[in-house]
Amino acid sequence: MSASIREFADNAADPKVRGYLHLPDASNHDGLVLTHGAGSNAQSPLLIALAETFSAAGFTVLRCDLPYRQTRSFGPPGPGDAARDRAGLKNALTAMRKIIPGRLFLGGHSYGGRQSSMLCAELSENAAEPVAALLLLSYPLHPPRKPEQQRTQHLPDLRTPTLFVHGTRDPFGSVAELEQAMKMIPAKTKLLTIEGAGHDLGFKGKAKKDELPRLAFSEFTNFLELSS
Numbered sequence: 411m412s413a414s415i416r417e418f419a420d421n422a423a424d425p426k427v428r429g430y431l432h433l434p435d436a437s438n439h440d441g442l443v444l445t446h447g448a449g450s451n452a453q454s455p456l457l458i459a460l461a462e463t464f465s466a467a468g469f470t471v472l473r474c475d476l477p478y479r480q481t482r483s484f485g486p487p488g489p490g491d492a493a494r495d496r497a498g499l500k501n502a503l504t505a506m507r508k509i510i511p512g513r514l515f516l517g518g519h520s521y522g523g524r525q526s527s528m529l530c531a532e533l534s535e536n537a538a539e540p541v542a543a544l545l546l547l548s549y550p551l552h553p554p555r556k557p558e559q560q561r562t563q564h565l566p567d568l569r570t571p572t573l574f575v576h577g578t579r580d581p582f583g584s585v586a587e588l589e590q591a592m593k594m595i596p597a598k599t600k601l602l603t604i605e606g607a608g609h610d611l612g613f614k615g616k617a618k619k620d621e622l623p624r625l626a627f628s629e630f631t632n633f634l635e636l637s638s
Contacts, residue, residue, distance in 0.1 A: 413465035418472060423501040425494055428452075429474035431509075432461045438468030439512035443502045447520030447548070448486040451479050456519055456547070456613045456622075463623035467631075470510045474502045476522065487521065496529040503540050515630075517545030520582070520609065524550055524561060527572070531564040544572040545630055548609050551583030551591055565594040572599050573633045575626050577607030602629045 413434040420427035429452045442464050446454045452473040461471040477498040478491040487495065503514055518526040523546040530541050552559045572595060576588055583591075585603055592599045604611055604622065611622055 413462070418474075418505075420501065420505045423505065425477035425498040425501060426480060427474060427498065427502045427505050428480055429472050429502070430461075432465035432469075432471040432473075434465045434468050434470065436468055437470055437510070439510055440468070440515070441470045441472070441506045441510040441512065442515045442517060442545075443472045443474060443499065443506055444545075445474050445476055445499060445502075445518040445522035445526065446479070447518075447522055449484075450519070451475050451483075454519065454613075456611060459613075459620070459623040460517070460626065463627045467627065469515075470506070472502060472506055474498070476525070492525060492528075495525050496532070499526060499529050500533075507540065513542040514540050515543050515545065516541045517547065519547040519611075520550050523547055527568055527570075528564050530570040531567040534567055534569040541570050543630075543634055544570050545575070545626070546572060547575045547626070548577065548580055548582065548611055549574055549588065550609075551587055554581035557583075557587065560591070562591050562594060565591060566596065568595045569597045571597050571633070573602065573626075573630050574599065575602045575604065575611065575622075575629075577604045577609065577611055579606060579608045582609055598633075600629070600633050602626065 413432045415432050418429050418431040444457050452475045457473045461473050465471045476495040478487040516526045
């Protein structure tokens with residue numbers, strides 16, 4: 411199954427939604443919003459590979475730039491950007507709901523994944539939460555070499571089924587640390603470990619770039635069957 415890709419923008423939203431929409435030739439009516447890490451953007455090779463894999467299976471996929479990246483073409487987000495970035499993700503979900511009638515999924519790498527999970531924790535207070543499941547790649551559990559600074563405060567409020575994809579050499583959190591943190595989540599969770607991978611999951615090295623997206627897709631779809 412093939413897919414077409416086009417630029418996408420919702421300039422009426424505040425914050426605006428900007429990114430790239432993958433439209434499969436034969437849609438399964440489900441949608442996935444993907445977003446990037448702190449130093450990246452919607453053109454991240456990891457996001458492109460994931461979007462191509464999911465769209466080839468019938469998913470409509472939106473790779474979106476977070477609001478801070480729309481404002482600044484490079485550099486990390488500032489301390490005051492997080493709430494607006496989550497609002498941008500919420501607007502991206504709203505935009506996707508106008509395109510697809512089925513389930514909506516949300517995924518992100520590192521900072522993007524953290525903001526996605528925080529948004530879902532906030533939305534969990536609403537019975538009409540729009541996100542059916544989360545795909546969190548290289549969740550930044552703590553800054554490198556600072557394991558005492560755990561980014562877990564929202565996890566007890568996260569009621570969205572979540573698949574974590576994590577490298578065994580990720581300095582932002584060990585597999586053991588992440589497994590402990592996952593116990594705080596009152597929803598179904600699963601961990602897919604990538605042996606020998608760091609925070610970039612091999613997308614800056616020489617690892618096979620087609621293997622990870624296929625594996626993540628397979629695990630995610632199997633996980634959804636378990637979570638339905």
